[in-house]
Amino acid sequence: MSRSPLLEVEDLRVHFNTDDGVVKAVDGVSFALERGRTLGVVGESGSGKSVANMTILGLTRAANADISGRIVFDGRDLATLDAEGLRSVRGNQISMIFQDPLSSMHPFYKVGRQLVEALEVHQEIDRQEASKRAVELLGLVGIPDPDRRAGEYPHEFSGGMRQRAMIAMALANDPKLLIADEPTTALDVTTQAQILRLIERLQDEFEMAVVMITHDLGVIADVADEVMVMYAGRVVEAGTRDEVFYDPQHPYTWGLLGSLTRVDRPRTARLAQISGQPPSVISPPQGCHFRPRCPHSFGRCTETPALEQRILTPGHADRCWLEPERKQTLRVVSSGEIGLEEPAA
Amino acid sequence: MARYITRRLLWSVLLLLIVAAVVFLIFYIFPTADPAQLRAGRQANADQIAAIRESLGLDKPLYTQFWIYIEGIVTEFDLGRSYQSNAEVRDVIFSDLGPTALLVAGAVVVWLTIAIPTGIVSAVRRRSFLDRAMMITTLAFISAPVFWLGLVALYLFASDVGVLHIFPGIGSYAGADGIGGKIGALLLPWLVLAAATAAIYARYVRAQMIEVMEEDYIRTARAKGLPERRVIMRHALRSAITPIVTLLGLDVAVLLAGNAILTETVFNIPGLGAETFNAIKRSDLPMIQGITLFGAFFIVTFNLIVDVAYAYLDPRVRYQ
Numbered sequence: 001m002s003r004s005p006l007l008e009v010e011d012l013r014v015h016f017n018t019d020d021g022v023v024k025a026v027d028g029v030s031f032a033l034e035r036g037r038t039l040g041v042v043g044e045s046g047s048g049k050s051v052a053n054m055t056i057l058g059l060t061r062a063a064n065a066d067i068s069g070r071i072v073f074d075g076r077d078l079a080t081l082d083a084e085g086l087r088s089v090r091g092n093q094i095s096m097i098f099q100d101p102l103s104s105m106h107p108f109y110k111v112g113r114q115l116v117e118a119l120e121v122h123q124e125i126d127r128q129e130a131s132k133r134a135v136e137l138l139g140l141v142g143i144p145d146p147d148r149r150a151g152e153y154p155h156e157f158s159g160g161m162r163q164r165a166m167i168a169m170a171l172a173n174d175p176k177l178l179i180a181d182e183p184t185t186a187l188d189v190t191t192q193a194q195i196l197r198l199i200e201r202l203q204d205e206f207e208m209a210v211v212m213i214t215h216d217l218g219v220i221a222d223v224a225d226e227v228m229v230m231y232a233g234r235v236v237e238a239g240t241r242d243e244v245f246y247d248p249q250h251p252y253t254w255g256l257l258g259s260l261t262r263v264d265r266p267r268t269a270r271l272a273q274i275s276g277q278p279p280s281v282i283s284p285p286q287g288c289h290f291r292p293r294c295p296h297s298f299g300r301c302t303e304t305p306a307l308e309q310r311i312l313t314p315g316h317a318d319r320c321w322l323e324p325e326r327k328q329t330l331r332v333v334s335s336g337e338i339g340l341e342e343p344a345a
Numbered sequence: 346m347a348r349y350i351t352r353r354l355l356w357s358v359l360l361l362l363i364v365a366a367v368v369f370l371i372f373y374i375f376p377t378a379d380p381a382q383l384r385a386g387r388q389a390n391a392d393q394i395a396a397i398r399e400s401l402g403l404d405k406p407l408y409t410q411f412w413i414y415i416e417g418i419v420t421e422f423d424l425g426r427s428y429q430s431n432a433e434v435r436d437v438i439f440s441d442l443g444p445t446a447l448l449v450a451g452a453v454v455v456w457l458t459i460a461i462p463t464g465i466v467s468a469v470r471r472r473s474f475l476d477r478a479m480m481i482t483t484l485a486f487i488s489a490p491v492f493w494l495g496l497v498a499l500y501l502f503a504s505d506v507g508v509l510h511i512f513p514g515i516g517s518y519a520g521a522d523g524i525g526g527k528i529g530a531l532l533l534p535w536l537v538l539a540a541a542t543a544a545i546y547a548r549y550v551r552a553q554m555i556e557v558m559e560e561d562y563i564r565t566a567r568a569k570g571l572p573e574r575r576v577i578m579r580h581a582l583r584s585a586i587t588p589i590v591t592l593l594g595l596d597v598a599v600l601l602a603g604n605a606i607l608t609e610t611v612f613n614i615p616g617l618g619a620e621t622f623n624a625i626k627r628s629d630l631p632m633i634q635g636i637t638l639f640g641a642f643f644i645v646t647f648n649l650i651v652d653v654a655y656a657y658l659d660p661r662v663r664y665q
Contacts, residue, residue, distance in 0.1 A: 091570035
């Protein structure tokens with residue numbers, strides 16, 4: 001096995017030409033993901049986290065989309081691959097699951113049949129064999145009585161069972177990478193935990209890497225090895241989970257962490273919030289995109305800070321001009337003691 | 346499902362009864378001419394007219410007349426006799442239904458064959474030159490009245506009066522031999538009758554496809570690695586076509602009920618529409634009544650078929 005990462009995205013840009021102007025949905029995103037690891041991508045709506053990951057599979061290709069950068073997966077650049085080449089990767093080496101499992105499955109086809117379709121498109125397999133495998137997959141993801149459930153329609157499944165079925169479909173061809181786009185957002189908390197456990201278990205079994213896209217830091221804390229914080233089309237901070245949670249460097253990350261409800265804290269009057277609105281991705285603020293909402297912005301913030309290592313920890317990078325020493329004091333004040341204690345073993 | 350269908354059938358019967366009553370009332374309360382006089386002919390004297398009035402039951406109270414009418418329909422499907430030709434209305438309708446059914450069936454095939462591919466291509470190649478060209482063409486066909494289109498078609502393509510002698514011309518249906526001849530004679534009427542509907546359906550298919558292509562499950566289908574062709578034909582079209590079934594059922598019913606009247610008149614096809622036209626012209630009440638009731642029957646029946654078909658097409662729809 002090669003030592004190079006499974007997925008390496010370099011300076012990915014996805015710009016959509018619209019009547020209102022150019023939407024810079026993704027504006028220079030780079031990251032790498034090792035085999036079997038989990039990358040958590042966190043950010044609010046419109047931060048570009050979904051678009052960036054859908055672009056990996058070519059799902060954002062359209063007449064009005066300008067896509068540039070490199071997406072090297074397993075030695076191949078997916079960004080330059082033709083439609084047919086991409087198609088053979090989709091659902092095969094890279095699978096994707098989505099937020100709303102009800103709307104993500106075809107309402108008119110039985111669940112088993114949708115799995116069979118996923119198998120048949122990438123494998124030389126006869127219908128009977130595929131049906132058998134579909135039932136196996138449903139059983140594997142913890143759907144009770146899979147033989148019967150395979151013959152049911154998506155609307156006859158509960159939310160959690162539907163997402164399990166989606167995961168089963170995603171696993172059909174033994175992918176090396178699973179992109180999970182807010183897979184638990186539409187589910188209740190108990191079901192959410194079950195789905196996350198399931199993804200972790202299958203990740204070990206199938207030796208998959210996972211990109212977990214979410215706006216929920218709780219999910220990230222639960223499953224991610226690495227974390228990437230996105231804001232207005234750019235990565236503002238990247239590092240290991242512990243680095244980002246316990247030593248956050250970017251004021252936006254401080255804000256996100258400060259807005260978490262935590263049971264190990266005294267209940268304060270209200271949660272910290274990030275004031276203002278996310279910027280327009282058509283005409284973003286000059287320099288640091290977070291500047292207008294940042295309580296610590298200063299003169300230099302009108303220049304764009306690069307995503308680079310600014311503290312001693314290798315691999316922990318951020319886009320903030322503040323001196324690391326100043327951050328140590330500022331983040332306490334700004335977000336009420338977040339991120340300063342040591343990892344609890 | 347069986348219970349649902351039974352209930353719907355009972356409702357249908359009630360609905361038809363109401364239609365029959367309304368039709369009956371309209372024509373007997375506001376007659377365009379005295380039926381007995383019509384039946385008796387021009388030279389009849391008062392006694393003869395009175396005798397006919399009695400034999401037709403026209404001297405009885407209205408509810409008794411209605412009862413006799415309904416009883417006749419239920420027991421022996423007796424819709425009365427034409428005032429004009431004295432022929433059984435039932436027999437006339439059955440013999441006219443053949444040409445109309447053939448005309449409508451062919452037109453349906455033609456318009457679906459044109460509309461579905463046009464709609465799909467237009468939706469998939471949205472905003473392309475092809476899309477715009479096709480949508481402008483459809484607009485032209487929707488705007489063109491059927492009788493005008495029919496005459497233009499005859500002028501251009503009919504073998505007798507046309508510039509290019511391609512298709513059989515006016516009145517060729519009546520003279521055509523065998524099913525092959527009939528089909529040949531109907532080619533032009535099919536195209537004319539289908540033109541406007543094909544255009545409307547093409548636009549509808551396009552709108553449906555555009556909407557469906559935005560659905561999450563289409564994204565899933567692509568993420569699965571399905572070829573785009575399969576995504577469009579198996580995933581998108583399957584959803585887009587379902588509401589069109591509703592439309593189709595009603596359009597077919599309305600055409601069978603005599604709404605192909607303009608096409609039948611222009612091409613001189615002896616169908617239900619042409620019969621309706623003649624019956625109205627001659628105040629032939631039993632004939633108008635019979636055809637109206639028959640039309641209502643078609644509409645009610647096709648509505649039921651559409652609703653039942655829907656339950657099969659969309660598994661989320663289950664009737665109790």
